[in-house]
Amino acid sequence: MQTTSVPALIRAAEVSRDQTALLAFTAHGLRRLSRGELLDTATQLARTFRDAGLGRGDRIMIQAPNSVEWVVIALATLINGSILVPVDAQMGAADLAHVLADADPARVYTTAALRQALPASLPARIIELDTLTLPAPDAPANAMPDATTEAAVAPEDVAAVFYTSGTTGPPKGVPLTHTNLTSNVQALLEERIAGADDRVLLPLPLHHVYPFSIGLLTVLTVGATLIMPRSLVGPRIAEALGEGEATILLGVPRLYEALWNRLESRLTGGKAGRRRLLHGVIGLCSTLQTRLGHQPGRWLFRPVMKRLAPRLRLAVSGGAALDPAVGARLEALGWTVATGYGLTETSPILTLNAPGEARLDTAGRALPGVALRIVDGEVRARGPNVFAGYWNNPVDPDEVFDAEGWFRTGDAGRIDDDGYLHLAGRLSSTIVLPGGENIDPERIERVLNAQTAIREAGVLETNGRLAAVVVPEPDSEGDPQAEAEAAVDAAQGELPGHHALGDVQFSADPLPRTRLGKLRRPHLARLYEDLRAGTRRVEQRPIDPEDMAPEDQALLAxxxxxxxxxxxxxxxxxxxxxxxxxxxxxxxxxxxxxxxxxxxxxxxxxxxxxxxxxxxxxxxxxxxxxxxxxxxxxxxxxxxAGQSLIQALQSPEALLGDADRRALAPRGPLRHGAARLALGGCRLLNRLFARIEIDGEWPEGGPYLITPRHASAYDPIALTAALSRERMEPLFWAGWTGLLFSSAWRRAFSRVARILPIDPGAAPRRSLALAAATLERGHSLVWFPEGQRATDQALQPLRPGIGLLLAAHPVPVVPVWIEGTQHVLPIGHVIPRRGAIRIRIGPPINPSEYGDDRRHIVECVGSALNALGDEDRSNE
Missing domain, CATH: 1.10.1200.10 (ACP-like)
Structure with missing residues (x-):
């Protein structure tokens, strides 16, 4: 295998300069760069580095989310012979301070939002990507790179320093040479995983060596198109999968688990029977695929998968071990799955489960040029992709390499007769109990995590016994913790007796993990002790991104x-x-x-x-x-996107469905007669139970919006006493669906009484559209602006819906203060009792008085109602 530099390897690819190299979904739209544009821009930026005095060996740090600028800066750094230091955009303050001191960068690229986390005394020049203008790609046609630049980059030079995630302590710098990286890329190309016609979606942060090497360098070398989603969250990934027409997805196990869970939820609707049926069909497809070598799921699930990822053929998983069951399900759906194993120190791939010959219950076979052996149960590796030692030597080299120069991976495993590697967890994580039993905590965690009532679990040792921290599944139908406790008991029945848990603590927060989903076991031990001691903070506090799971952290990007x-x-x-x-x-x-x-x-x-x-x-x-x-x-x-909700409400008919239009339609003879009977019933109740005093007059004409104070469920009945039959005829009422549409007879009564179904919880736009359409058609409307019944004498805060409604359809507002109904029909009562009711009708508020500012509208209506209430109380 020929040693070479990263720039030379990319330049050697026989790919057209017009080929799309990068397709980035951004906040400003789709951004497309051809291979020529990308490489020329990177070369131009490398020249600006040289002009600024940055040369061979100088460290250039990037701490920012994925972007076109990120890619160009990284390539320019490698072209210039400088050392790239990619850093997690969500790295904690302590770890970041350590990395800055350890790497001592000459220049730092970050974002305006992240810059505030950098020390003010940092000697490096800081450049914000938000305002960075990349140089114009005006280099000559063969510009990647020129002879002078290429000669300055030797294969043995350090290309990048990747910092480990710090699962067992402060992050350690892993320097990888150009040979380390290019040898791994060349070995992967020999496996022919991707071709120049592929479009590879990368929903992973580039500061990890796995997406950097496999997702960026390998894709550029083979001449494929790299697709970057706008952010690393589900909806953005789905957008890029479909619109980017990705053929290969490069992910981590937690991404594929989330993808499967989402598909399962959509296909089954959460129904247990449908879930069993789906799993049965998936199992059948897997069996037929194993026996016949064909994928029946490819056509059986084609309608579903076509909506999700119309062209995807290959799902590549790395960064951690993929659950074989999840991999088998994805293959049963029609995709081909490939997995790999390796570490940051190995650039990163050691073994590969190649497409078409993958045995997903293993870690795969060694890549070309990689040698593996098992010593005392530990996997050890040697090859051109293995690093030479940590940056600034924080670890004794004898702990990293054995006497013969083999790298100690720290993973337990064995190699079978076919050359496939079987892993058995981290040796450092193996728990040795007082009785001498060696326990792999990941085995117990897999069984616990398979329980539907458990979101995730972490196992540890404390005082000579096994313990666990369990995060209950919050979507459980009953008490999440009680169901999780039962699930722990069920899981223990599937494990040997010496795997029994001596103590279980339940956490509301996700377990501490790295961005690739690996459990931070020292942090897990601290979490367990806090939970056990009762010192884990459970009082109010904002969400701390460092306490969030990696996929939740990605949301905040x-x-x-x-x-x-x-x-x-x-x-x-x-x-x-x-x-x-x-x-x-x-x-x-x-x-x-x-x-x-x-x-x-x-x-x-x-x-x-x-x-x-x-x-x-x-x-x-x-x-x-x-x-x-x-x-x-x-x-x-x-x-x-340019329309506000107010603008949308100015054309409310477009927001209505057929059922809504029927609710606004004129009454027929039958409903008209039923309405008169209902009105007569209301007035009979008033004569039996209420002595009603009415003060004020209704305005002439219409339409107008009546805004009564809401004190009791009896308010609408009392209000009918103040309305003549002629005024009642064209009038509509706004009624909450949870009360007035909760049964068949209530729905029938509401249709007769011209009560509109208002549900701001499930359908706020539809509710406001119904009200707006009512006014637009010339009908007056009764709208209780508080949104809920008062519990005291004071007016409740008005909901903002009235401001939106009147800003879209400015009509006169008639404030009405109702007093006494809370005594006639108190909250919790269904039978009225005798009492006095006062209805005070205020002067109408003309649109010129409240204007078109929705906040001012709410204030004006509230002030008018309070004025009526004050007047009513002064007359008592």
Missing amino acids: DATAAATLQYLTERFAEHRLTPDSRLSRDLGLDSLSWVDMGIALRERAGVELGDEAIGRVETVRDLLQEVIQADLAMGDDDDR
């Missing part, structure tokens, strides 16, 4: 999700927030509060959630995913 989370943190400052916090149960968000939430999301995050999306939201995580999806959908339709 999206600006829309980050803005939404910031709003939630401010609004629910008195609550303890986690990604699993339920908006209703844990945060007390009632259905009517969704109107407030919708306005805030529009103002703070720039998105609007549709009715179906709101119906899917249960947890904070759901909300973050939905706002990302909504932002994505708005970006697909520039005209729609």
